[in-house]
Amino acid sequence: AQKVTQAQTEISVVEKEDVTLDCVYETRDTTYYLFWYKQPPSGELVFLIRRNSFDEQNEISGRYSWNFQKSTSSFNFTITASQVVDSAVYFCALIETTDSWGKLQFGAGTQVVVTP
Amino acid sequence: DSGVTQTPKHLITATGQRVTLRCSPRSGDLSVYWYQQSLDQGLQFLIQYYNGEERAKGNILERFSAQQFPDLHSELNLSSLELGDSALYFCASSALGTGDYGYTFGSGTRLTVV
Numbered sequence: 001a002q003k004v005t006q007a008q009t010e011i012s013v014v015e016k017e018d019v020t021l022d023c024v025y026e027t028r029d030t031t032y033y034l035f036w037y038k039q040p041p042s043g044e045l046v047f048l049i050r051r052n053s054f055d056e057q058n059e060i061s062g063r064y065s066w067n068f069q070k071s072t073s074s075f076n077f078t079i080t081a082s083q084v085v086d087s088a089v090y091f092c093a094l095i096e097t098t099d100s101w102g103k104l105q106f107g108a109g110t111q112v113v114v115t116p
Numbered sequence: 117d118s119g120v121t122q123t124p125k126h127l128i129t130a131t132g133q134r135v136t137l138r139c140s141p142r143s144g145d146l147s148v149y150w151y152q153q154s155l156d157q158g159l160q161f162l163i164q165y166y167n168g169e170e171r172a173k174g175n176i177l178e179r180f181s182a183q184q185f186p187d188l189h190s191e192l193n194l195s196s197l198e199l200g201d202s203a204l205y206f207c208a209s210s211a212l213g214t215g216d217y218g219y220t221f222g223s224g225t226r227l228t229v230v
Binding site: 104 | 161171221223224
C-alpha cells in the first residue's frame with residue numbers, strides 16, 4: 001500500500017504566484033521522519049527538508065515553507081512567489097522507524113511548472 | 117557535488133545483456149541504498165547495505181544483485197536486461213544505519229535498454 005500520497009500530479013502557475021504541494025502519509029509508527037526532495041529537469045534529487053514526528057513546528061526557508069500537521073497526517077510544502085527555476089518534480093518521502101534500516105518511501109511526485 | 121559518486125552517468129545496452137552500476141558513498145557514510153526511478157513505478161527502494169552487509173531488501177528483481185565492498189563502494193548488477201529495466205538508478209548514502217539523518221543522493225545512472 002502506498003504510504004505517501006501526493007494527489008496532485010501536476011501544478012502549473014505563472015511566475016510570482018504561490019504554489020502549495022500536498023503530501024499525506026500513513027504510518028502506525030510514533031517516531032518517523034518526513035522529507036521533501038526536488039528533482040529538476042537535470043534529474044538529480046535535491047534534499048529540501050527533513051522533519052521528525054515530534055517536531056510539529058512549521059518551517060520557513062527563504063521562499064519555501066512547510067506545514068506539518070500530525071492530526072491530519074499531512075506535510076504540505078508551499079513555494080511563495082514562484083520562479084521559473086522552481087520548475088521541477090517535488091517528492092515527499094517517509095522513513096518509518098519500525099523499519100530500522102531506514103528506507104525512504106516516496107510519493108509519486110508533483111510536477112510544478114512555472115511559466116514566465 | 118553531493119559527495120556520492122555514481123558511474124557511469126549514462127548507459128545504453130541491448131536486451132539480454134548485463135551491466136554494473138557503481139556507487140561511491142560520501143566519505144564516512146557506512147550505508148548505501150539503491151533506488152530505481154521508472155516512469156510507471158516512480159521511485160522504488162531496491163536494496164540497502166551497511167558496512168558490507170545487506171540490511172534491507174525492497175522490490176528488487178532476482179535478475180538484479182548488489183554488493184558493498186570493504187572500501188564501502190557498492191555495485192548494482194543488472195542481468196538479462198529487459199526493455200522495462202530502462203530507468204534512472206540512484207544510489208544514496210547515509211551516516212547511520214537507520215538513515216534517519218537523511219540521505220545524500222548521487223546524480224544517478226540513466227540506463228536505456230534497447
